[in-house]
Amino acid sequence: MPPVLVSTEAGVMTVTLNRPVKLNAFVAGMHGLLREAISQAEANASIRALLLTGAGRGFCAGQDLSERNMNDPNLDLGGGLDANYNPFIRRLRALPKPVLCAVNGNLARSASVFRSFGFTPAVSNFLR
Numbered sequence: 001m002p003p004v005l006v007s008t009e010a011g012v013m014t015v016t017l018n019r020p021v022k023l024n025a026f027v028a029g030m031h032g033l034l035r036e037a038i039s040q041a042e043a044n045a046s047i048r049a050l051l052l053t054g055a056g057r058g059f060c061a062g063q064d065l066s067e068r069n070m071n072d073p074n075l076d077l078g079g080g081l082d083a084n085y086n087p088f089i090r091r092l093r094a095l096p097k098p099v100l101c102a103v104n105g106n107l108a109r110s111a112s113v114f115r116s117f118g119f120t121p122a123v124s125n126f127l128r
Helices: 028-043 077-094 107-116
Strands: 004-009 012-017 049-054 099-102
Touching: 004 028, 012 028, 028 049, 028 077
Parallel strands: 012 049, 049 099
Antiparallel strands: 004 012
16 A cells, blocks of 8 residues: 555645555655646646545654664754754745645644744634
8 A cells, every 4th residue: 555645636736645554654755746636736727625634543743764774863853844844834834735644643743833824723713
């Protein structure tokens, strides 16, 4: 099963992080698939909104560190942020279509991550 699923229905592109056993933790191959999905949403006028969600009981646990050698003295986790995560968030923010996130699981942590990138959770009143 691919780690990212993309479907379109009634003008809404749904992008699903699809590693439920690992709580949808990111692995390297997911970044390219997400870039492709955003490019499709940008280019296709019939797509009027993008919905980002996660399969299973959690939205996203972050980076799957099991694919990294954490004992490597040259390991640069910040490089992954600069090369993949930050550009992804910038592209989502620049997308000229509404971007919605259906967050399943623990919203408190996810909401703080979304806020750090300038997104406002629709349920922010419940987080006080």
